[in-house]
Amino acid sequence: MASSQKENEIIQSLADIAADPSAYASAWKQRTGGKVVGIMPMNFPGELVHAAGALPVVVQEDRATITLGRSLIYEFYCGYTRSLVDQSATGKFEGYDAFLIVDHCVALLGAIDAMRFEIPDTPIYLAQFTASMDEPWSPPQVRGRIDELRARLEELCGRKIADGDIATSIAAFNRNRGLLRRIYDLRRSGVAPITSRQMQALVKSAMVMDIDEHSARLEELVPLLEARTAEASRLPKLHLSGNFCHAPHPELLDMIESCGVVVVDDDLYTGYRYIATDVPADGDPAEALTRWYFNRNTNVPCSTRAQKSADWEGYLAKAVEKSGASGIIILIAKFCEPHMLYYPELRKELRRREIPHLVIETEHEGLPLEMLKTRVEALVEHIKRPVRSAEAV
């Protein structure tokens, strides 16, 4: 079998799982008899659930039109939160044994609270991680929440979680993140021109699959990609940024790439942000998970966290420099407050550095792709101009 065909087969198999996480979870449950635990974005340490012998599934947006969920949450909440509530109201969460959340996001908490009323027999546990990262008393607080989660998972799964179990899970997740980062490196270098749709499938499947099974497939894929000899594309390179909590619709990514550009990097949640930071492998494993929470915001800053010293705009500028991208498309999920609030800071810095950028608001209900295509094409033309100005398109 040709290596490209093998690559495609692996990626497609992961894409199929990413497209229907519930089917995978049901099959896993049947096969193992374990519990399926829905974990909410964006900072939940899946390692803890894995250490309890359960399957951690980062709960995904469902593409179905919001129906019953409309009577539980307003239309001015982001598509992800509305979809969560709708999925609970339409019986799509029946396969989950519990839901766990650590993130303090006002919309997400509102949605999860509504879910509690819709599916009262399914445990939904909030272990709120302090969102302000600067204070010396924040890490002990987060550590306390991790200990609570550990106890809750022990109760749910009926087994003790030993430090060694957590350490094993940390190693498994670090391995997986490392493999995905290797693919990102190959993509940035131009050796492996993975499309954004494919990249999303690789990360999204990591969010919902048994981590060792996922890594095994990546172990097959990475050597195939490394063996490629493709020349780097001469098309303008772009960086995709933003879209917290859930994946942008693949057709949007296809449209962007149809405009004569190549996407070489991203900091999407269902992308590099998710896999950028490893859990420290040394010391007490619960303490390591605590450090990971703080490290990942320093590594790839996120405006959902409050940290004086973390600058997303600075990170973006460095990322662009590293990948050679000549422009950025910022994807803001409609009604995402932390992103709306921070966008002017991004804009200010991108203008200062004369990095062309375009903002696209993404929506659950779909997007006017042809209209957006015109805007992306304008950005591309702008990038191609010999003398650039810093104006956003």
Place this chain on the structure above:
Amino acid sequence: MSINLEQAKSGQQPLPGQTAKTPAPANRLMSTRTGSKLVRDYWDNLFTARERGATVVWYNGAAINPILQAAGVEYCHGEAFGARLAAMHLEGPAQQAGESYGYINELCSYARTTIGCALLTQKGAADNVEMDEHPDIPPKEIMASRLPAPDFFVNAYAGCSTGQQWDEISYRLFNKKLPFFKISYPLLWGNKPDAGYIRGEEWETASRYVADQIYKLIEFLEFQTGRKFDWDALRESMFYIKKAAELRLEALDLCAARPTPAVFWDWIASIAPINFLPGTPALVDYFAEMKAEIEQRLKDNVSALPNERYRLMFDGIMNWNKVGWLANKFAEHDAAVICGRYTHTSFWNEPHFIDPEDPILGMAKHYLLCPFNHSAKNLGEVMLRDCEKFGLDGIVFHATRTCRSASNGQMVVAQMAQKKGLQTMFFEGDVADESFYKDEVLQSRLEAMLETIDVQRARIA
């Protein structure tokens, strides 16, 4: 024509450019004018802080003002100033400044307004804009830009993640040069079976966690001011605040009478005093005056509405651009809005927790009791309790477009209320952005709900 600004903002007099209307049907309390003057004097004084060489802190969220007062600094509560601008219809320039800076209008309008003020403050707009001609209304852009720039920030936002993030932006707008202290609050979520409104292990643990942070805040203030914290001043302030809060609650309870002597809109007009005015005898006097006026009304059989036929609760944060408008809208339909989550379950609403001699833990408990820091289960418990206490027919939910914090749980609580036989309705609006208010939607839905209450009564009869 000369108009009084307070009357204008309460809807009793038209603003310039508006046509005169028929006399307002809502019989609003006269004593709230005293509160309006106290608040106006407070802001006017704050506007001169720089000239007086005072240290100024910008803060958001909980009522930490007694601590700031005892630290000897002057303070601006961000949401309060945003609300004031909106209530005076002066929010436009600040919001436009925010929009020009890049904010999408679906973002919290409090944040947009206050950040817009920061932008205008920095721009030095006061020197560059034309003066508005009307003598009673401050020039629009000037009013938004009169806030003295801060010396440092304190964020103390319970419940709302945006509230915390917004000060991160304010910090950046001032070039990351100013000191910045943050208090974090756990949401009163209720993981454990013993959890509920002001009870359970989570409540006690969260209270101690917040209290510990307040002590850290005091250390921060001592460092910033170079002065020892004045604990006696804090005790004195909390003594007066506790007294004022008790009087306010007693006055609120008097409105269980039928017909009610005062309505939700009177309490809305009194939020600023209880939220951020200094704890002084003047604050106690104000709420004593309000209570006395209500008692006098009860004695004289004077009601808030000429013909009270319906008794309702208002849920959600206030639509500050529309206070007078809404007061009259409901009054025109003989609908007395008796109470609300915003007015009745916040602002030192459990004064028994305050020990003036040792106030920190009780203050922490109140900060956690922000009405937007509860699970829907807690909200339902508290709101349905008030519906029963005040003998209400239904709940009006203000679906606040840019405030997810105030909107969380509303649809769930509505279902809980419906199970108790209460009628519910929703209308769309916003805390400080008038463009989201849809009058016809409110009108038709209110009429429909009141008709349903009539039908319900007829069936029972």
